[in-house]
Amino acid sequence: MKKFWLFLVLFVATFTLVACGDDDPLDEDPTNFKIAMVTDVGDIDDKSFNQGTWEGIEAYGDANDKEYAYFRPSSVSTADYIETIDLAIAEGYRIIVTPGFLFEEAIHDVQFRHPGVYFILIDGAPHSGDFTPDIASNTLSIFFNEHESGWLAGYAAVMDGYESLGYLGGMAVPAVVRFGVGFVAGAYYAAYELELDTFDFETRNYAYLGGFSPSDEHKNTALAMYNRGVEVIHAAAGGAGNSVMLAAEELDDKWVIGVDIDQRDESTRVITSALKGLGIAVQTALDDIYEQEFEGGRSLTLGASEDAVGIPTGTNAFDRMNTFDIDDYDRIYNMLGGKVLNVPKTPQELVRYIDALGYSVTTGLEAKAQGS
Amino acid sequence: MTYKIEMRNITKRFGNLTANDQVNLQVKKGEIHAILGENGAGKSTLMSILFGLIPADEGDIFIDGKQVHIKTPNDANRLGIGMVHQHFKLVEAFRVIDNIILGVEDVNKGLLSYQEARTKINELIKLYGLNVELDALIRDISVGQQQRVEILKMLYRDSEILIFDEPTAVLTPQEIKELIAIMKGFSREGKTIILITHKLNEIKQVADRCTVLRRGKMIDTVNVIDVSINEMADMMVGREVLFDVSKAPQAVGESILKVHNLTVKSPEQTFVKNVSFEVFSGEILGLAGIDGNGQTELIQAITGLRPFQEGTLTFKGIDVTNMSIREKYELGFAHIPEDRQRYGLILDFDLQSNLVLQNFYMEKFQSKFMLKFDRIREHSEKLINRFDIRSEKGPSTIVRNMSGGNQQKAILAREIQKPHHLLIAVQPTRGLDVGAIENIHKQLIDERQKGKAVLMVSLDIDEIMDVSDRILVMHEGEIVANVLAKDANINELGLYMLGEKREANNDGAHS
Amino acid sequence: MERIRNILKKCLAFILGKSKSILVTIKPSLIAICMGLIAGIIMMLIFNPSETLSGLRNLLIGVIYRNNQLNLRGILTTLHHSTTIILTGIAVVFAFRTGLFNIGASGQMMMGAYVTVHVGVLWSLPAPFHWIVGIFLGVVAGTIYGLIPGILKAMRNVNEVVTSIMLNWIAASLLVYLVNRNVLNPFTQGGSQNIQPTAIIPRLFSNYQLTIGFLIAIAMGILAHFLLYRTTLGFQLRASGFNVDGSKYAGMNTKRNIILSMGISGAFAGLAGALLFSNYGKTLSTEVHVFMEGFEGISVALLGLGEPIGAIIAGIFLSYIKQGGFYMQPAFRPEISDMIIGVIIYFTAISLALQLALKKYSGKIKTFIKRKHLTTREEDEQ
Ligand SMILES: Nc1ncnc2c1ncn2[C@@H]1O[C@H](COP(=O)(O)OP(=O)(O)OP(=O)(O)O)[C@@H](O)[C@H]1O
Ligand SMILES: [Mg+2]
Secondary structure, eight states: OHHHHHHHHHHHHHHHHHHHOOOOOOOGGGGOOOOEEEEEETTSSSHHHHHHHHHHHHHHHHHHHEEEEOOOOOOSHHHHHHHHHHHHHHTTTEEEESSGGGGGGHHHHHHOOOTTTTEEEEEEOOOOOSSSSOTTTTEEEEEEEEHHHHHHHHHHHHHOOOOEEEEEEOOOOOOHHHHHHHHHHHHHHHHHTTSOOOOOOOGGGGEEEEEESOOOHHHHHHHHHTTTTTTTTESSSGGEEEEHHHHHHSSOOOEEEEESSSOOTOOOEEEEEEEOOHHHHHHHHHHHHHOOOOSSSEEEEEEEEGTTTEEOTTTTTTTTTTSSOHHHHHHHHHHTTTSSSSSOSHHHHHHHHHHHOOOOOOOOOOHHHTTT | OSSSSEEEEEEEEETTEEEEEEEEEOOOOOOOEEEEOOTTSHHHHHHHEEEEEEEESEEEEETEEEEEEOSSSHHHHTTTTTEEOOOOOOOOTHHHHHHHHTTTTOEEETTTTTTHHHHHHHHHHHHHHHOOOTTGGGGGGOHHHHHHHHHHHHHHTTEEEEEEEEETTTTTTTHHHHHHHHHHHHHHOOEEEEEEOOOOHHHHHHHEEEEEETTTTEEEEEEESOHHHHHHHHHHHSOOOOOOOOOOOOOOSSEEEEEEEEEEEOOSOOEEEEEEEEEEOOEEEEEOOOOOSSSHHHHEEEEEEEEOOOEEEETTTTTOTTHHHHHHHHHEEEEOOSSSIIIIIITTSSSSHHHTTTTTSSTTTTTTTOOOOOHHHHHHHHHHHTOOOSSGGGGGGGGGGSSSSHHHHHHHHHHHHOOEEEEEEESSSTOOOOHHHHHHHHHHHHHTTTTTTEEEEEEEEHHHHHOOOOEEEETTTTTEEEEEEHHHHHHHHHHHHHHOOOTTTTOOOOO | HHHHHHHHHHHHHHHHHHOOOOHHHHHHHHHHOOOOOOOHHHHHHHHOGGGHHHHHHHHHHHHTTTTEEOOOHHHHHHHHHHHHHHHHHHHHHHHHHOOOOTTTHHHHHHHHHHHHHHHHHHHHOOOHHHHHHHHHHHHHHHHHHHHHHHHHHHOOOHHHHHHHHHHHHHHHHHHHHHHIIIITTTOOSBBBBBGGGGGGGSSSSSSSSHHHHHHHHHHHHHHHHHHHHHHHHHHHHHHHHHHHHHHHHHHOHHHHHHHHHHHHHHHHHHHHHHHHHHHHOOOOSOOOOOTTEEEEEEHHHHTTTOOOHHHHHHHHHHHHHHHHHHTTEEEEEEEHHHHHHHHHHHHHHHHHHHHHHHHHHHHHHHHHHHEEEEEHHHHHHH
C-alpha cells in the first residue's frame, strides 16, 4: 500500500515538473506568416476534398519555405470550429484555410474578431446563420463550378463510347449536387454531338450514398448499379468512392470516374476524375497574401474560364480511355472556358437543358438530383 | 509424536471481528477429527485457511511435522489436502467426469484425454462405493450425488487429508448413513479426515476426537468416547442445551391455508399430483418425505415462486390462487425458503437491507419513496439481538461475508417478526448449531402458541416428529399419509416415505 | 506526506460522501490511469520524440495552463464536452447497478437528439420554454427508446445487449430519415437546420461554450446516486440486479423493475443527446452513423467503478484527456493525438478490467506465478 502511494506521488510529480516551458511569441512579419488548415469532420487523407486542399498547402509551404500545420476540432459543432481556429491563431498561425461549408458560421464569427488574420474559406461564404453572405475584408471565399467539371467528365465518358452511366454522390450537399448535374448534362451533350437517337440517364442510376466514408454498404450499392448494366460510375463521394472502385474491381469492364483530385492511383478502374482546382486556388490565394496583394471581402467562383476545373491532362492521363484524347478534350474545354457552351448548375436547369437538346428526361431525375 | 496436521496459534481477523483467535488444532494420521462450534464460531474460516482459500494473519501450519506455507488451494492440493465445501463448487453445465478432472486434466496433443482418468475414477468408485454416473451433467444429479462428485474430486487428486464442511446438512438420512460408511472406509485406509458438523450424534457415530471452537477461540479437544452429547453441546454453546422440545397443548383454530387439488407440472414431468390439504391456526403441520418427492415444487407453488397448472389456494377464506407474491405477504404469508442463498437473501446487500427485503416500502420504513435508514437500522438491531445474529459489522455487514448459519438466522428473524398468519418454513434449521436449533424450535412453537399456522418442511424426520402437531408425508408428488404426531412412529413414517405404505382416501384435512 | 495524504483523503471523502476506504476504492482507477498515461507516453516517444515533453505538458495541463496563463477556456470547454459522456456514463451505470447492460445508450441518445432538434427547428415558443420543452421531449424520446429493450427482456427474455445493439442501428437510420424529411437544411442539404435561438440552452458565461447542461449532468449524477441508494425504487432495482430469484421471492415485480430500469437509463441517455443538440451550432448529420458517445459511456462507467458519482469524475477525466489531446496540436497531428488518447483510454479501461478480474481470480493467478517459487522452496526444505 505504502509503495503504491509513493509511486503515485512520484508519478504526479514527474508530470508537474514537465509542466514548465514557453511558447513562441507571435510573429508579425508577413513573410513569416504560418499557414493553418482546419478540417471539419474528415481527415486530411480523405482522398479528395480535404486532401486536395492540404496537398496544395503542403506544396506551397515546401516550395516557399513557409510553416504550415493542420488542426482538427475536438467535436463537430460551430462552437468547436471557432475554438479550434482560435487555438491555431493563439499558436501563431496568421493564415487560416478552412475547406467546407460547415465553416461558414464559424468564419463569420472569427473574421471580425481577428482582423489581422487571413481566412480562406473554400466551398462556402461566411454568414451569420441566415445564409446571406457577409464577408469581411480579411476573408476570401472560394467556390467552384463543379458542374463544369462534372460536365466535362460526363462528356468524355460518352464520347469515349460508354452509353450506360451512373452517378453516386456522397450526400446531396451543394457541391456534390453540382457535380452530378454537370455529369448528366455533359453526357447528354455528348450524345447530342454524336447524334444518338436515344440516350437515357436512368433515374435509378443516380443516387446519393448518404455518407463520405467507405463501407460495404456503399460497395453493394455500386455493385447493384453495375449489375444492371451501368458501365461507368462517377463517384463524387470522398472516401466512399473507394468502395465504388472496389465494386468495379470485382467485375469485368466496369469503370469509375473519380472526383476532386486525380484518383487514378487509387484504382486501375479509374478512367479519369472530375477535378476541382483546390490546390491551385489555395496557392493563388496564399501567394496574394504573401505578396500583399490579397483582395478579401469577396467570393470567387472558379470554373473552366479560370482553369480551375476539368479532368486530368498530364502524361498518361488519357491512357485508360478508348478513343477520347487530349485533342478532343482541349476542343471542348476551350468552348466551355470561352463561355460558348453553357452548363446547367441546378437540377431544374438540367431538366431544361436535356429538353433543349431534344432528349426526353427520365421521370424523377430532377427530384433525385435534388436529393429528395 | 508428530501430527499429520498441526495448526498453531492461528489468528484471523475480519475488520474488528476475530474469526479465529490463537486457535490450535492437532489432527492425528488416520483419525476422523470433528470440529464443533456454534454458527460463526470460525470453523469454515479455519478450514479455509488450511485449504489456502484465505490467508491467516498469524500462526503456522505443519504437515507431517514440517512447516508449510499454503497460499492457494493448489498449494493445498499438492500437499494432499482436499476439501468439500459447505456450498459446493461444481460447474453445473459440465459432466461429472469433467468436474472431477478439472484443473488436473491430461492433455494429449491439445485434446483432453479421458482414458486414464476414467479408469482411475472407476477404480475409486468401486473401492469406496461412491456410485455416480460419470457422463451425467451436474445440474441433472441430486445434491447427494453432487457431494460424491466433490469427494471423488479429492480422491482423484490423491488427497490424504480430507476436509468435509457440513457435508450432511443437505443429505437425506439414507445418504447420511452411506456417507458415514464411506468416511469410515477412508479412515481405515489411513486417510485423515476433518469433519465439520452441527449434528452431535454424527460426531458420536464416526469421530475419534473432537475440537470445540467458541467465538473464534479453541475450547478443547476431547476423545469422543469420553464425552456425552450433552457435554459436547455444553462445551460448544457455553450453557446447557435442552434437546427435548416441550410443547404446551394448544387448541387448533380456524383454517388458515387451504390447498385444493393442486397440480404442478413441467413439460417433462409432473411434480405435484392433485394435492389437497389444510393448515389450521395453532398447529404446526410437518411435511415429511424423501428429498425430491415434490415438496420443493409444492411449496414454491403455494408461495408463488412457481406457476401451477391446476388447483386453488384459499387463505383465511380469501381466494389467493392468482395473487402476486407481494399480495400474499401483505395478507399474512411468511416464508423461509429452502435455498437461502438463491431466494432468501440478496447476498450483496447489507444485513439491515435484507431484514426489510419484503416490507421496505411500507410506511414504517419509507416516506415519500425515501427509505428511512435510521428506522431500518433500529429495526435490524432489534432483530440481531433477539435472534443472536452474529456478524462483523452488525447491520451494515454484507451478508455474503456472514457465516452460513447466521445467514439462516437472518432469514428466520425476518420471517418470524413480520406480521403474518402463516409461516411456511422449509428446512428452517439447516446448517444451524444445536443452540440455534433449540432457539428456532422454541420460536416455531411460540408461533403456534400465538395461534399462527406453521407449515414446516424438513428432511430430518426427528425434527418433524419433535416439532409438528400433525404430519403429512409426500411420496412421488402425492400425499400418502396424514397423521397426528402423537400417534406416529418413526418406522411407520419411514414406510410411508418410501412409498411402501399409504393411507387410503386421504383428503389432507384434519384427521 | 502523511498530511498530504490525509488532505487528499478528506477531499475525496467529501466529494464521494463516504469515508475511510475511499482511496482503497478508487485505487484501481488511479492505477489504470497511470498505466494509460505510460502507454500514451510510449506512443508519443514513437511518433515525435523531440516534442514528447511539450506534448505531454499540453496533454496533461494544457487544458488548465497554456502560454503562461490560466487557460480558462480550456477548462470550461472540457467541462462542456464532459456533459454528454457523464450522462451516457450515468445511463450505463444505472442499468449496470440493476443488473443490465445498456449498450444502447447511443440509440437512446440519438432519439433524444432528434426530438430536441425537431422541436428546436420547427416549433415556435418563447425563450425559456422552447429549450426546456425541447430537452424535456428529448428525454421522453430517450426513455421510450430505452423501454423497448427493457420490455423485450422482461416479457420475452430477449437479451438486452442484442436488442440494444440492433436498436442503435435502427436509430441511426431512422435519424437520417427523419432529418431528411423534417428538418433538412435546404441550403446545404448535408444536415439539419440550426435550431432557433430560443431553443438554445443558455450558456453559463456568454463567451464560453459551457452551458447549464453541465450543471444538469452533475445534478443527474447526484440524482441517480440518490435514486439508487436512498429510494424504495432504487432498493428494488438494485435487488433485482443482484439476485433476480431473491427479489422475486421478496415480492418485487422483477419484470417491471427491468423495464423501469431500462427506461430510466434511456432517459439519462436521451438527456445526453438532448443537451448536446440544444447547443449553438450543433446540427444532425445526414450521414448514417451511430453516436460514439454512447459507447464512451461504457468506458466512463467502468472507470467510474460503476457508481453515478464516479461517472461524473470519470467523465470529466476522459474529457480532460481528450481536450489535452486537442491542445497537443499542431506538434502532434490530430490523427496521432487521437491515437494517443485512444491508447490512454483503452489502456486505462483494460488495466481496470484486468485489475477487477485479477481480484476475482487472484488465487489462480497467484498460484500460477508462485508455483515455481513454491516448489523450489519445498525442495530446499527437504
Ligand atoms: N469474508 C469475510 N469477511 C468478513 N467476515 C467474515 C468473512 N468470512 C467469515 N466472516 C465472519 O467470520 C465469522 C466466522 O465465520 P465462519 O464462516 O468461519 O463460521 P462457521 O463457524 O463456519 O459458521 P457456520 O456454522 O454458520 O457455517 C463469522 O462471524 C463471519 O461473519
Ligand atoms: Mg461454516
